[in-house]
Amino acid sequence: MTELEAEVSRLRKELAEARLEKEILKMGLCKGAAGRYAMIDELRKEQGFSVDPMGVSKSSYYAWKNRKPSARKQKDERLKVAIRAAHERGRGIYGPEKIQDELADVEKVEVGIN
Secondary structure, three states: OHHHHHHHHHHHHHHHHHHHHHHHHHHHHHHHHHHHHHHHHHHHHHHOOOHHHHHOHHHHHHHHHOOOOOHHHHHHHHHHHHHHHHHHHOOOOOOOOOOHHHHHHHHOOOOOOO
C-alpha cells in the first residue's frame, strides 16, 4: 500500500467516525439528558465511546450512572413483576381486564388498564 493509499484509508476511517458521532449527537439531543446518558452508556459498552461528543460532562454522566432509581421507577418495576406474575397465573391467556382484576384481588394493587 502506498503512502497516498494509507492516507486515504485513514481519512475515510476518520470521516466515518465523525459521521457516526454526528448521528449519535442528533439522536441524543432528541432524548433529553437521561436519554443521552443512556445512549452514552450503551455506546461505551459497544465501542468505548467517549462522553465528550455528546456535550455531556463526565461528572454529570457518572452522577447519573451511580444514582439510585427513583421511587417511581422502583414502583413501576414492582408493578411490572406483579403484572408478569398475574399473566403467568392466567397461563398467558388473560387480557388486560382480567389481569387488572387479578392484581386487585391477589396483589391488592389498584391499576388502570392503560
